[in-house]
Amino acid sequence: MKHFISFLLIVSMVSCQQEIPVNEPAIIPLPVSLKQNPGSFSLNKNTRIVASAESMPAAEFLRDFIQKGTGLELKISEKEKSNAIIFSLVEPGKDSVSDPEGYSLISTSKKVRITAISPAGLLYGAQTLRQLFPPEIEGAGPHPEIQWAVPLVEIYDQPAFRWRGMMLDCVRHFFPVSHVKHLLDQIAALKMNHFHWHLVDDQGWRIEILKYPELTKTSAWRVDREDLPWGERPSQKAGEEATYGGFYTQDEIREVVAYAAKLNIEIIPEIEMPAHVSCVFASYPELSCTGKKITVPPGGVWPITDIYCAGNDSVFAFLENVLSEVAGLFPSKYIHVGGDEATKTEWKKCPKCQARIKKEGLKNEQELQSYFMSRIEKFLNSKGKNLIGWDEILEGGLAPQATVMSWRGFEGGIEAAGAGHDVVMSPTSYCYFDYYQGPKESEPLAIGGFLPLSKVYQFNPVPAELKAENIKHILGGQANLWTEFIPTPEHSEYMLFPRLDAMAEDLWTPLKNKNYDDFLKRLQIQFERYDFAGVNYSKNIY
Ligand code: ACM
């Protein structure tokens, strides 16, 4: 027995000197530049995280992440030492880091140093380090059998685009806060920084508004027709109870916003208008042109003719009250006001809307929508917020400061950028993750379309037709997940991953460095990470 123990001791002493096998780096999105050197850096219980007060958010993120995955409780200290992961905040231009979200990560066998000019860059350095560890770190530790070693690297990195977004529709199906946070964890790992939260649509109102309690008492709930196809769901009948739906309380909203902020994610709430608001008229029918009370639709609504009356000043009073509360909850510079798919049938017939057109000297209902949006924009600006909307807000004239989210193609975005407006590109052809990702026969029912992983990887938010001087107006791009056909959190993950991995690389990695075959190779490791993290990704590419 004694012999056996000393034998083990010798083996372990020898192995300390030996190279610890490490994986090749498999980072998504691919960094701008990465050089691997021989050797490795290993964690042990004496490893320190070095951080100042300013770099503490990234340090705490890494400490908690390492603790969860490995069981090691690393201490954070201010003083530099060996056997440490060092977060270093520097002046712009130092250590080749100049972008506010950029960072460098340089490791030796004794130290990993992450350098950036802002806390966001430090956090992205930590996210890269996360992906250098064995994939098991994504799960719940401890794993005493694993040596937590990372390859030695020199990485210099920064994003290609400022807006790297994802939208989740929490109306067509409602998702709990726990799921939203789980997605935020994953999109942050992909260095995406905007989460567009679709909180209002025909089938439900999902955000508590203190001034209008009916919105969450009545408009948030619909009759349960989940057993019927989305497009064939009869309206609520007299005597039937509306039991399907839900909403986020203001406390929950604040909690999610704070959670996202720690991950360098800005949350942009979407409060739709003038259409996609049928549910509002279940509570406040006087806000539509007809004043007719309706019930919350349990499924598809098309065309959308029940819309806010643009001739009624109480509609604007209502929206301003709603937006005041929303502006107070979300620190984001932007509030998304929808603007899409408003069929103007009722506006054409409504005496109030027609009187508004006449009084304001507008040409038609298109210009009435433009009036609507410009009036809302003025209010948002007074609250220190910017208006962003779907590309229909171009019709009839764009509100003066508006940012356009181009979804029906690139054209709206090209037009808006040409007129000097900022643009987020989100065309259906590359960015609609509710589309099928594989052959219909082998996929769960989806809304239609076809958007395989390989096509997402070809997305470039800057179309060739765009004039060079307008490129600066393209903030970036965004993947959208509409959820008519996506009833569960697991299903939403299936539709998002790995297409979101491709989107993340489209928006972070310089075009010239992108390579689909190399991406697929790194994706193998990413799938292992997802297995440990409990992410339900699609294996459709196999
Ligand atoms: C949209 O897909 N209606 C923006």
Ligand code: ZN
């Ligand atoms: Zn009207």
